[in-house]
Amino acid sequence: MTMTDLPPTAGILEGIKVVECSTWGFGPLCGVMLGDLGADVVKIESPTAPDGARAMIFAGGMDLRLPDGQATTFETMNRSKRSVAVDLKKARGVALLKELAKEADVLLENFRPGVLDRLGVGYEALRQVNPRIIYAAACGYGFKGEEVERPAYDPVGQARSGLMWSNGRPGDPPQWNNRALADMAGASLLAYGVLGALWARERQGIGQRVEISHIQATLWIQHWGIGNAFLKGMDEWPRFDRDRAASPIANWYRCADDRWIMLSITDAERDWPKFCEAMGLQSLVDDERFCSIEARAKNSRALIALLDALFASEPFAEWERRLKTQPDLIFDRVQKVGDLLTDPAVQANEYVVEVDHPRYGPQPYLNHPVTFTETPGCIRGVAPELGQHSAEVLTQWLGYDDEQIAELVIEGVVG
Amino acid sequence: MSEGMQPLGGIRVIECSTWGFGPLAGLMLGDLGADVIKIESPTRPDGARTLVWGGGMDQRMPDGRGVTYETMNRNKRSLALDLKSPEGVRIIKELVRGGDIFLENYRPGVMDRLGVGYEALRQVNPRIIYAAACGYGFKGEETERPAFDPVGAARSGLMWAAGTPDDPPVWINRALADMSGGATLAYGILAALAAREQHGVGQRVEVSHIMATLWLQHWGVGNALAKGMYEWPRFDRRKAPNPMFNWYRCADDEWIMLSIADDERDWPKFCEAMGLQHLQDDARFRSRELRAQHCEEAVRVLDEVFATQPRPAWERQLLTQPDLIFDRVQHVGDLLEDPAVRANAYIVDVDHPRYGSLPFLNHPVTLTETPASIRRVAPELGEHTCEVLQEELGYEAEQVAELVAAGVVA
Numbered sequence: 146m147t148m149t150d151l152p153p154t155a156g157i158l159e160g161i162k163v164v165e166c167s168t169w170g171f172g173p174l175c176g177v178m179l180g181d182l183g184a185d186v187v188k189i190e191s192p193t194a195p196d197g198a199r200a201m202i203f204a205g206g207m208d209l210r211l212p213d214g215q216a217t218t219f220e221t222m223n224r225s226k227r228s229v230a231v232d233l234k235k236a237r238g239v240a241l242l243k244e245l246a247k248e249a250d251v252l253l254e255n256f257r258p259g260v261l262d263r264l265g266v267g268y269e270a271l272r273q274v275n276p277r278i279i280y281a282a283a284c285g286y287g288f289k290g291e292e293v294e295r296p297a298y299d300p301v302g303q304a305r306s307g308l309m310w311s312n313g314r315p316g317d318p319p320q321w322n323n324r325a326l327a328d329m330a331g332a333s334l335l336a337y338g339v340l341g342a343l344w345a346r347e348r349q350g351i352g353q354r355v356e357i358s359h360i361q362a363t364l365w366i367q368h369w370g371i372g373n374a375f376l377k378g379m380d381e382w383p384r385f386d387r388d389r390a391a392s393p394i395a396n397w398y399r400c401a402d403d404r405w406i407m408l409s410i411t412d413a414e415r416d417w418p419k420f421c422e423a424m425g426l427q428s429l430v431d432d433e434r435f436c437s438i439e440a441r442a443k444n445s446r447a448l449i450a451l452l453d454a455l456f457a458s459e460p461f462a463e464w465e466r467r468l469k470t471q472p473d474l475i476f477d478r479v480q481k482v483g484d485l486l487t488d489p490a491v492q493a494n495e496y497v498v499e500v501d502h503p504r505y506g507p508q509p510y511l512n513h514p515v516t517f518t519e520t521p522g523c524i525r526g527v528a529p530e531l532g533q534h535s536a537e538v539l540t541q542w543l544g545y546d547d548e549q550i551a552e553l554v555i556e557g558v559v560g
Numbered sequence: 561m562s563e564g565m566q567p568l569g570g571i572r573v574i575e576c577s578t579w580g581f582g583p584l585a586g587l588m589l590g591d592l593g594a595d596v597i598k599i600e601s602p603t604r605p606d607g608a609r610t611l612v613w614g615g616g617m618d619q620r621m622p623d624g625r626g627v628t629y630e631t632m633n634r635n636k637r638s639l640a641l642d643l644k645s646p647e648g649v650r651i652i653k654e655l656v657r658g659g660d661i662f663l664e665n666y667r668p669g670v671m672d673r674l675g676v677g678y679e680a681l682r683q684v685n686p687r688i689i690y691a692a693a694c695g696y697g698f699k700g701e702e703t704e705r706p707a708f709d710p711v712g713a714a715r716s717g718l719m720w721a722a723g724t725p726d727d728p729p730v731w732i733n734r735a736l737a738d739m740s741g742g743a744t745l746a747y748g749i750l751a752a753l754a755a756r757e758q759h760g761v762g763q764r765v766e767v768s769h770i771m772a773t774l775w776l777q778h779w780g781v782g783n784a785l786a787k788g789m790y791e792w793p794r795f796d797r798r799k800a801p802n803p804m805f806n807w808y809r810c811a812d813d814e815w816i817m818l819s820i821a822d823d824e825r826d827w828p829k830f831c832e833a834m835g836l837q838h839l840q841d842d843a844r845f846r847s848r849e850l851r852a853q854h855c856e857e858a859v860r861v862l863d864e865v866f867a868t869q870p871r872p873a874w875e876r877q878l879l880t881q882p883d884l885i886f887d888r889v890q891h892v893g894d895l896l897e898d899p900a901v902r903a904n905a906y907i908v909d910v911d912h913p914r915y916g917s918l919p920f921l922n923h924p925v926t927l928t929e930t931p932a933s934i935r936r937v938a939p940e941l942g943e944h945t946c947e948v949l950q951e952e953l954g955y956e957a958e959q960v961a962e963l964v965a966a967g968v969v970a
Contacts, residue, residue: 157755170779182751203801203852204821205780211787221782288926290903296885304817304889305898309807311734313723319807319815319889323795324721325779326736333775334743338925340750341592345567345930347757353929361906364895365743365924366776369580369735370615371892372631375907375919380893382617385733391613395710397719397729405729407714409707411614412607438612475706479714479729482781483790488715493700496771497785509785514775515748516698519763520755
């Protein structure tokens with residue numbers, strides 16, 4: 146890990162102003178991505194009822210509290226932003242949001258559809274004050290249909306999109322994946338959509354609404370399985386059954402040290418002899434039960450049983466050494482989160498970087514997911530305290546002086 | 561299939577990529593209106609065209625073609641070209657000269673050895689955006705190792721996040737590493753286009769299986785890193801500390817997912833909707849702490865309750881309290897009739913010249929003024945070779961015929 150420099154150099158989106166009215170993961174991670182690229186992301190929260198992620202104690206069956214009681218989800222989903230606390234239940238607060246949106250390039254929100262409209266700061270209202278604004282909105286069910294206004298969290302996306310039936314082994318009940326994949330995929334795709342809309346604005350001079358939902362995003366990350374099932378007219382793209390894998394060299398095995406190895410040898414015809422050679426299974430190369438793709442599919446249980454026994458006879462490191470003698474063979478170790486910090490590829494590529502947190506000291510953070518060689522994204526600051534930048538932003542964006550800001554604070558409009 | 565205003569109209573992408581990771585990125589740019597020219601070898605095209613087994617599934621369409629090629633290559637034109645010939649390299653460079661994006665997912669170093677790596681192409685076009693995907697990142701000792709989706713799933717921790725707590729590691733049969741990789745790379749390409757516009761620079765844009773799959777797990781992985789935990793374990797439904805953030809089997813064997821995170825506010829509403837008013841003040845369950853303390857008991861009670869009625873009955877009851885977040889756990893086959901999927905056109909029918917009308921997943925983001933669109937299905941190998949060479953590079957029919965005769969294009 147290397148320590149990132151804060152504050153960093155100019156980014157791709159320098160000069161782009163984003164007003165984020167969003168909570169939990171879906172909207173906030175999108176804001177992180179734009180902030181990593183250099184946009185000035187101002188997160189608006191209520192002074193009295195801020196983003197619930199700040200105070201969330203349990204989620205995914207886990208205790209989310211950091212040693213000082215603050216919630217980790219807020220930390221992971223809100224770097225590279227500034228915080229302005231505004232009470233949108235007060236008319237003056239709504240007016241203030243409108244003033245900020247007038248200066249902004251992007252408004253990002255994941256309230257329940259209709260909430261900002263009712264406050265008078267929905268898309269139709271904001272485009273009146275700023276026709277070039279890109280209004281990026283996330284919800285659970287899409288913005289059309291009878292379920293538009295239903296509230297949703299990540300599990301709605303996983304449940305409704307078919308992901309829960311693909312997560313697990315055949316015979317398992319459905320299983321929610323404890324990584325919030327619907328929220329995370331949704332955020333990345335919304336960031337992609339915002340960039341697409343910024344490009345369209347540059348070329349065609351227009352602002353627009355950009356919309357995404359949990360269902361839509363979670364379908365997209367399953368495009369391979371779901372798209373294939375549709376084209377083949379199948380009702381399900383079933384869970385993978387490792388005990389009957391049609392290609393036993395695209396499967397995973399437990400080694401003697403209880404570590405697992407994942408084989409991903411897809412060019413099976415070319416690589417079967419190389420695999421046998423590396424594994425010391427030369428006798429099997431021409432074995433009629435296993436010598437072709439069709440034969441291995443037909444006799445897969447026998448071959449899997451044989452490989453189960455073989456892999457269980459040596460530790461992972463030995464199999465790795467042998468398989469590496471054939472550089473075309475695709476395989477890897479099955480890691481846990483804790484293995485990442487010492488993973489040489491993660492280290493060499495700085496996929497995890499250390500950031501000095503004012504409250505917790507040096508902390509490992511996931512880096513921006515894309516490497517740009519000329520204009521890199523980077524972590525521009527840890528998650529802000531509530532209202533940490535209220536005065537600063539009101540001055541920089543709107544030219545408010547200290548007296549005006551003090552009045553807003555006294556009225557409880559700004560915190 | 562509609563035209564309309566295309567956000568990436570006028571942008572040209574030259575795609576040298578195979579399987580899922582690179583092709584999905586190309587597809588997304590194509591959906592947004594870019595002209596994506598997919599380059600494949602005339603004799604060894606994208607292996608997805610002929611894949612027989614993948615994910616334990618027979619990949620063949622009724623006519624024997626690989627289904628993965630169809631799902632990953634809509635909105636592209638196909639140019640069959642031998643990159644190992646000097647003429648092939650010359651044609652690539654001509655395309656890059658007038659192009660915006662070069663997209664590849666070969667093993668790192670392969671394009672360099674063929675003479676069409678980033679250093680060679682930026683000589684031809686300094687503004688080119690060179691988007692590259694690989695398994696292990698472009699630094700470190702493993703850079704040149706080959707990789708498929710399962711490498712990302714295995715190495716990033718996703719396999720230990722998949723499945724129930726008692727399962728061995730599980731690979732999710734959806735190619736999540738490839739798909740999130742393709743989507744993340746498309747995002748990176750759009751950002752690089754913005755950077756080119758603003759700073760006037762072309763550059764390399766890089767994504768790996770490992771990084772994309774980590775990003776997809778940011779909530780769990782980021783939280784575990786922040787808390788100094790070795791693992792962010794799989795969710796155990798039998799011990800869910802909040803029984804209203806859990807899933808249950810109904811009498812008709814269908815499952816319902818509850819996602820009631822605001823449990824203090826919503827416990828009375830939940831009890832009311834479910835007809836469980838007697839539990840609201842039950843000494844075991846009446847507060848968040850008590851429910852967590854008696855979690856196994858609470859899950860058992862709700863298991864029994866949900867098993868007494870079919871799912872539609874529970875849906876009706878829960879909908880009487882509009883703040884309660886829940887949904888049915890669907891299979892792929894349920895999607896075609898899903899009212900939200902239909903109302904939002906998340907799946908659209910496309911008329912395929914060989915297979916007739918088929919359902920396709922629509923673009924994942926809705927741009928209201930400049931919508932994405934599906935304008936063509938995956939191309940035949942070399943379907944647009946003549947068209948591209950003649951219309952885009954100004955070749956005469958005779959020159960094309962010579963290249964065909966020489967085996968350079970097909």
